[in-house]
Amino acid sequence: MTAYSVAGILLAISALWMVIKFFLFIVIxxxxxxxxxxxxPHPFLEQIAYRNHGWTIKDKQSYLFKEVRLLVNTDLFQLLLFSSDNDKKHIVIFKDQLNPTEYWQLQLFLQQIT
Structure with missing residues (x-):
């Protein structure tokens, strides 16, 4: 083997390694x-969940909000949550359970995430 063929092989291996690192970076x-x-969740959503659905501290620490939506042509909001082990939890909040400030904040929150 000549020095040029060894250098070519090393260059090819180096280029392949760079391509692999690039794809790993994209995946990460x-x-x-x-x-x-x-x-x-925003603090006011936590307050609503505590007040209307009997949440515990454990629920607060282990669940993250995935989705909040106002169900079309209804008077309720549906909050979809997931825990770290993909356990789903649905919370349904009727508009009449909210005071005007909470309703306005929930509308703002919906606009921000959609």
Whole structure:
């Protein structure tokens, strides 16, 4: 083997390693963006959950809000939560359970995440 062929092989291995690192970097960024889709609940949403649904401190620490939506043509909000082990929890809040400030804050929150 000549020095040129050894250098060519090393260059090819180096280029392949750089391509692998690039794809690993993309996968890591993709995973981080998936993690950031989960939102910590706003304090007023926690208050509503505590007041109307008997939440405990354990629930607060182990669940993250995945989705909040106003169900079309209804008077209720549905909050979809996930725990770290993918346990789903649905909370339904009727508009009449909210005071005007909470209702306004929930509308603002919906506008921010949609």
């Amino acid at each position: 960024l993709w995973q981080i963006s998936a993690i950031n889709k989960y939102k910590k």
